[in-house]
Amino acid sequence: MSKRTLSLSLKIGVSTALLAYCFSRVGWGDLWAEIAGAKAWFLLFYVGVSFLATIVSAFKWHVLSTAHGLSASRGKLILLYMAGYFFNNILPTSIGGDIIRAYELGKPDGKPSEAMASVFMERFTGLTALIIFAGIAVALDPNFLGDVKLTVALITVCVAYLGVTGMVFQRTVLQVLQQRLRWALAQRLLGKMLKLQEAILLYRHQRWALVVSMLYSFVFYLISVWIVYAGCLTFGVTPDLRALFLVVPIMHILFMIPISLGGIGLQEWAYTAVLGMIGVPGAIGLSVALLYRARTIVFGLIGGALYPLCTRSTSELNRESAPTVPL
Numbered sequence: 001m002s003k004r005t006l007s008l009s010l011k012i013g014v015s016t017a018l019l020a021y022c023f024s025r026v027g028w029g030d031l032w033a034e035i036a037g038a039k040a041w042f043l044l045f046y047v048g049v050s051f052l053a054t055i056v057s058a059f060k061w062h063v064l065s066t067a068h069g070l071s072a073s074r075g076k077l078i079l080l081y082m083a084g085y086f087f088n089n090i091l092p093t094s095i096g097g098d099i100i101r102a103y104e105l106g107k108p109d110g111k112p113s114e115a116m117a118s119v120f121m122e123r124f125t126g127l128t129a130l131i132i133f134a135g136i137a138v139a140l141d142p143n144f145l146g147d148v149k150l151t152v153a154l155i156t157v158c159v160a161y162l163g164v165t166g167m168v169f170q171r172t173v174l175q176v177l178q179q180r181l182r183w184a185l186a187q188r189l190l191g192k193m194l195k196l197q198e199a200i201l202l203y204r205h206q207r208w209a210l211v212v213s214m215l216y217s218f219v220f221y222l223i224s225v226w227i228v229y230a231g232c233l234t235f236g237v238t239p240d241l242r243a244l245f246l247v248v249p250i251m252h253i254l255f256m257i258p259i260s261l262g263g264i265g266l267q268e269w270a271y272t273a274v275l276g277m278i279g280v281p282g283a284i285g286l287s288v289a290l291l292y293r294a295r296t297i298v299f300g301l302i303g304g305a306l307y308p309l310c311t312r313s314t315s316e317l318n319r320e321s322a323p324t325v326p327l
Contacts, residue, residue, distance in 0.1 A: 018265030
């Protein structure tokens, strides 16, 4: 069995186990009762706020991409962001959509490294904001560390964050690997990673872009709180809004742990476990998680339908920029 097959099998197993755990804790009867009683008006509010979060993310991406001279408009980046949902849904990895986004962004301008750097920094600034707010949440209420599973998960994400930060923003690590790993495949891979690193490090000279993107990240965090709030209202529960400001960043950090298949199971567990800490019943928490999953699938289907518009606009831009040959 190859490493890739083993990794995929383990993720499927983790997803299955987490889903089984969540459903066994809640019960099918209670879950179905909550879903059947969903309130349509709050559901529409949930969808609208969710789409607003996508727009904010795309606008942040636009700031980072234009800082590197990439020409895509905000409208195209919104389309690409929606297309990213589609590829995240159909590919067995949570970064498949990011790769497609970077490819389509960089293709017209011939700047693949800069495009990938903008996608990376869009994600990285978002994670940085979440870790800041999660740290504030834990400082204000240390009881969040009372759950061993939750504590281990948070520590794992923070350690991974520090590791990625050290590898990406320090040239030494990749340079040493390039000197020691002399085989051809490693050299090609490390060469591309060094180009990506250089593109990322150029943001040190574009501090305005980093500041604005962090501001967008904070706005996205505030909208994310309202998304969860709207989800709870959809199923007839009014959670403590102040408490949500503490737990939502923790939930989003847990989503990023790459131990399940596309976050399946992990997100459902995070919703039920973390919302349960502020008094939201398990059936409600799991219902909100499934609503989040359904929203992602619907947005993905819309993104898949719109994806040809992204590629068509790329082709048109290439034709417009192509030199004309006089007759």
